[in-house]
Amino acid sequence: MRANKDYINLDPSFWGYIRFIGDKMGYSSRKEGILTYSKDQIIKCLSKYDLEIDSAMLEKVVQYLNYRKQVLMNFVEPHLMDLEEAESNFYDLKNNILSSGKKFISPQPMNKQKGEKKKPAFFTCAINLLTEQAINDFNSENNTNITCDYDPHNLTFLTEDDNPKLLKDTYSRRFDGAIPSLNTPVAIWEIKEYYYTTTFGSRIADGVYETQLDGYEVRNTVGSKPIHSFLIDGYTTWWGMGKSYLCRIIDTLHMGLVNEVIFGKEIYEEWPKEVKKFCELQNKR
Template identity: 30%
Template sequence: MQAESKFLKQPQEFWANVKLISQKVGYTNRGFGTIKVPSIQDIESAYDKLGLDSSKIVLNNKITAIGSLLIEYFQFRADFLTNHIEPNLQNLTQAKALYTKLKAELNPTCPEPLNKQKGEKQGPAYFTSIINMLIEANSKGYDCNYDPKELSAFTHNNFPIRSLSRRVDGSFPNVINPIALWEIK
């Protein structure tokens, strides 16, 4: 995906507001399955509830330049996710079909985790299993840690120089000096 040039070089303040507004107002319109574009009233209300000053976004009932840019970003994000990302997502039927096909073709030995559902919805975590099978099929015999449950570290001269603060869902070949890390959502 190419970044939208208009938003590419925005200052940290802009992204701090995007993240805060998104968290407090929400990302989707629940029940409608659409991406939310917060209104100025939504933003003012969220800032008021948090005890924050919204005057850089709305001043004397008029939207400011940064307020306009924020709304434009939220509209861009909603449009892009709806029209360019969503059409490429799998549904349950497609995921199950691909999982079944790959399992038959690849005969994997890697872990195939279960989802966290109960009852009739319980079963394989299709997306995670698909990823695991594809990684195993292309690993050329190298080890792979499919569920590290530990922090990753990078070394120089066999001495740790950087450690990540989050645990990841997988690392290749392992968590020390990984070539690739992934987190599955």
């Protein structure tokens, strides 16, 4: 999912109002789900804090809140997978690859659970397989040798556009994938899959804010910069317990802090297409 062009490149004050309203009035509730507000409700809230808003900004805020609710309900929720669906889709993908006679070398990490719950990290493993397939197809069709770091253990760094021996920037946090490597990649991504959580804890919330901070670093990079993707899944965690953070993720996307957000089974529809675009960009370098 990419940002709606109607809500990109907006003034920072717009996002100031969106955050303020979310903080004071709420993003969601158990009874009503994703919340929206009328103009009168917003004006009344702002007046409590001796704040005002002009009519054009107010109109845009109300429009965006309604848009955010609709895109979450009509697109995001249907794409989020529960544990059973994620497991089934992953094994379908893996078995299709094996039955075709193809081999894969991308890592297939296990989750952090114990006992009977310790299984492959279905979302991450599927992303790795889809990435590898797309890269292999591109290399075969274009006689290239594009690579991927599927499990980076170091920081991403960028070199100057006109001199690859000079360092331009080094990002603060480790990402979950990079094409072709951590050295000046054309694309980087973060993965958040939560199938086993029983409460929406601070660790998950912090993950959203960490992605926003990563986004500020990438956005502030001078010159060429990598495409920054955010991939998330876990129906119960995100939709059942974390609707307010899904609102924040939609905000993050439209603030330009990530280039795209891939929700759940959208990886099977869109991620291979995105990887092909990354390969095309790398091939033009």
